[in-house]
Amino acid sequence: MKVLVPVKQAAVLEGDFELEDGVLDRDSLDWQINEWDEFSVEAGLRLVEAAGGEVVVATVGDEDAEDALRAALAKGADRAVRIWDPVLEDADPLAVAHVLAALVERERPDLVLAGVQSSDAANAATGVALAGLLDWPRVAVVRSIEVEGGSLTVERELEGGAAEVLRLELPALLTVQTGANEPRYANLRAIKQARQKPLEVVDPGALGVDEVALETAAGSRLVSLAAPARGAGATLLQGGAEQVAGQIVEIVRERMAS
Amino acid sequence: MSDGVLVAGEVTRQGLRPGTAELIAAGVKLKEEGAGSLTVALIDVEADAHVDAVNLAGVDEVLTIGAVPERFEAHVAQAALETLIEQRRPRIVLAGHTFASLGFMPAVAARGSHGFASDATAVSCGPDGIRARRGAYGDRLVAELEFPGKDTVVVLLREGAFEPAEGAGSAAVEAVALEIADRARTERIELRDPPAGDVDITAADFLLAIGRGVEEEEQVAEFEELAGRMGATLSASRPLVDAGWISRDRQVGQSGTTVTPKVYLALGISGAVQHLAGMSKAKTIIAVNSDADAPIFSVAHYGAVADLYEVADELRRQFDE
Numbered sequence A: 001m002k003v004l005v006p007v008k009q010a011a012v013l014e015g016d017f018e019l020e021d022g023v024l025d026r027d028s029l030d031w032q033i034n035e036w037d038e039f040s041v042e043a044g045l046r047l048v049e050a051a052g053g054e055v056v057v058a059t060v061g062d063e064d065a066e067d068a069l070r071a072a073l074a075k076g077a078d079r080a081v082r083i084w085d086p087v088l089e090d091a092d093p094l095a096v097a098h099v100l101a102a103l104v105e106r107e108r109p110d111l112v113l114a115g116v117q118s119s120d121a122a123n124a125a126t127g128v129a130l131a132g133l134l135d136w137p138r139v140a141v142v143r144s145i146e147v148e149g150g151s152l153t154v155e156r157e158l159e160g161g162a163a164e165v166l167r168l169e170l171p172a173l174l175t176v177q178t179g180a181n182e183p184r185y186a187n188l189r190a191i192k193q194a195r196q197k198p199l200e201v202v203d204p205g206a207l208g209v210d211e212v213a214l215e216t217a218a219g220s221r222l223v224s225l226a227a228p229a230r231g232a233g234a235t236l237l238q239g240g241a242e243q244v245a246g247q248i249v250e251i252v253r254e255r256m257a258s
Numbered sequence B: 001m002s003d004g005v006l007v008a009g010e011v012t013r014q015g016l017r018p019g020t021a022e023l024i025a026a027g028v029k030l031k032e033e034g035a036g037s038l039t040v041a042l043i044d045v046e047a048d049a050h051v052d053a054v055n056l057a058g059v060d061e062v063l064t065i066g067a068v069p070e071r072f073e074a075h076v077a078q079a080a081l082e083t084l085i086e087q088r089r090p091r092i093v094l095a096g097h098t099f100a101s102l103g104f105m106p107a108v109a110a111r112g113s114h115g116f117a118s119d120a121t122a123v124s125c126g127p128d129g130i131r132a133r134r135g136a137y138g139d140r141l142v143a144e145l146e147f148p149g150k151d152t153v154v155v156l157l158r159e160g161a162f163e164p165a166e167g168a169g170s171a172a173v174e175a176v177a178l179e180i181a182d183r184a185r186t187e188r189i190e191l192r193d194p195p196a197g198d199v200d201i202t203a204a205d206f207l208l209a210i211g212r213g214v215e216e217e218e219q220v221a222e223f224e225e226l227a228g229r230m231g232a233t234l235s236a237s238r239p240l241v242d243a244g245w246i247s248r249d250r251q252v253g254q255s256g257t258t259v260t261p262k263v264y265l266a267l268g269i270s271g272a273v274q275h276l277a278g279m280s281k282a283k284t285i286i287a288v289n290s291d292a293d294a295p296i297f298s299v300a301h302y303g304a305v306a307d308l309y310e311v312a313d314e315l316r317r318q319f320d321e
C-alpha cells in the first residue's frame, strides 16, 4: 500500500507583526508543521506498518517547509517531495491542489491522506479539491480508517459529535481530523537518520504544470490583509490576578443570582 | 456571460439548516449590488417540504432536486451542483462553510476552475468585481480576496456572518430532474450517535471551560475541583478531548456540544471559530487569556489578559471564603 501525505508548514503570526499597505512583513511569521498533518502522517505510518508499503510526504513550499518533511521522515515516512516555484507564494487552495494532483499522477498512490485544514489559512479545502481534480472518491473529516483489500471503512465526523461509518473503494482521498490517533514523537537517533532519507525538490514544470495552468487553476488572489475591525469588544478586567479573580467572583455571583 | 446568484441551501435530517436564511440574506445583498437574479436550490429527498421556508423576500426562483439518496452523499451533491452550474452559469454560488459543504464544494470549485473562497465572512459585487473576506493566520488578520478572470465564483460563508433573511417572497418554484442518484461513491454502514456521558453540559447554568492553555493532564483534576468549588461544571475545548484528558461529552463547539449557560468562564481558550460556534450565545462570557489578541475576546463580555494559573489560584482562594 502506497500512501501519499501532503503536509504544510503553517505560519504562526507573532504578537507584534508589521502590516504596511495591506502587506504583511514575512519576518513576523514563525513556522511549524500544521497541527492536522501530525494526525494524517501518523495515520499513514500506521496503515503502512500494518499492511506494508510506502509513505511519501509532500509539500508545496519553499526551503523552510523542509522542516515539516524532515519531521515526518524522522517519524518513519520513507521519502519526501517538495514542490516549489516562487509564483506559489500565497497560493490559494485550488492552485495547491492542482500542483498536488500532478504529483499524485506521477506517484500513483493507493491513498492520499490530507489534513482537514491548515491552522494558518483554515481553508479546509485543499484535500477535497485535490480529490475532485483526480476524480477520486473521498471523505472529509475522518477520525478512523480501516483498510480491507481494495476498500476502506472510515468514520466521518458530523456536527454535534455524531459520526457515520462509510465504505469506499481505493484509490481514495481522506481528510484526517485531529484526535484520529496519538501522533508519535521521533527520537534523536531517528531525527539524525532522517537526514539520510530521500528528499526530492522539483518545480511544478517538471510535473507538467506550467505557469498558465497555475494561473487558471488558482481560485482567488490576495488583495490585502488588514487587522480585524474590533466591535465593542470585551470589558477588560483590570489589575493583577487577585483583582481579576475578585471581579470574576462578583460577576458570577451576580449573574447566577439573576 | 454568467449571471445571477445561486444559493445552495442545506437540508439535514433535522430539517432546513437555519444558516440557509443567512445565505439568502447574502444573496439578496449581492442581487441589490447588481449580481443578477437570486435562485435557491435545495438538494434533498425532502426538498419540497422546505420550499416555503426559503421562498423569502428577494428570492426569484426556488429549485428542488429531490431524486437523490435519502442520506447526504458528497459525490451526489457534487454532481448536482456541477450540473446546476453548467445549466445556469451563475456568477456567484453561495453555500455554508459546513461539514457537508467541506465534503464536496471544494471539488466543485476545483473541477470547474471557478473562483473560490471558504469560510468567508463577507462577500460583495461592485466596480472591482466580486470580492470576499476571510480570516487569515487563525483569524488574527482579515484577507481581502479577488477573483480575476472567473466567470463563476464559489463562496462558502461562515455561519453567523449575515443576519437571516426574513419576509415571505414570491419566487417561481421548479422541480428539477437531474440524473445523479447513481453518482454515490460511498456506502453508509452505520450512523453513530454522539457519545453519552455522565454529565449533560447543556443543563449547566455555569460552565468553567478549559483549553490548551492548560499544559498537563494532571492539572485537569485541579480544574475539576475548582469547578466544584465554584458551583460550575467543567467543560473543554477540543484539543484536551482529543488528547484524552477529558471525556468527549464535555467538548464545547461545532463538533461537540452547543451550550447557552448563564455564565461561561473560558480559561486558556483562543476562540477558534469552531469553538465559538458552540458557546457564543452564552449569556455572559468571561475569558482569561495571556494573549491580548486572542479571538475569544471578540465574543467575550468580560476579558482579562492574564495568566490562567494565577487567576485560577486566586479563584480557588476567593471561592473558599
Ligand SMILES: Cc1cc2nc3c(=O)[nH]c(=O)nc-3n(C[C@H](O)[C@H](O)[C@H](O)COP(=O)(O)OP(=O)(O)OC[C@H]3O[C@@H](n4cnc5c(N)ncnc54)[C@H](O)[C@@H]3O)c2cc1C
Pocket (backbone or CB within 6 Å): A116, A117, A141, B210, B211, B212, B213, B214, B236, B237, B238, B239, B251, B252, B253, B254, B255, B256, B257, B267, B268, B269, B270, B271, B272, B273, B274, B275, B278, B288, B289, B290, B291, B294, B306, B307, B308, B309
Ligand atoms: C471541522 C472542525 C471541527 C472542530 N470542532 C471543534 C469543537 O467542537 N470545539 C473546539 O473547541 N474546537 C474544535 N475544532 C478545533 C479548533 O479549530 C481549534 O483548534 C481549537 O478550538 C483550539 O482549542 P484551544 O483554544 O484550547 O487551543 P489554542 O488555539 O491552542 O489556544 C490556547 C490558548 O491558550 C492561551 N494560553 C496559553 N497559556 C496560557 C496561560 N498560562 N494563561 C492564559 N492563557 C494561556 C493562548 O494564548 C491561546 O490563546 C474543530 C476544528 C475543525 C477543523
Ligand SMILES: Nc1ncnc2c1ncn2[C@@H]1O[C@H](COP(=O)(O)O)[C@@H](O)[C@H]1O
Pocket (backbone or CB within 6 Å): A005, A006, A007, A008, A009, A034, A036, A037, A058, A059, A060, A061, A093, A096, A113, A114, A115, A116, A117, A118, A119, A121, A122, A123, A124, A125, A126, A127
Ligand atoms: N502548501 C501545501 N503543501 C502540501 N499540502 C498542503 C498545502 N496546503 C494545504 N495542504 C494540505 O491540505 C490540508 C488542508 O489545508 P487547507 O485546505 O489549506 O486548510 C493540509 O492539512 C494539507 O494536507
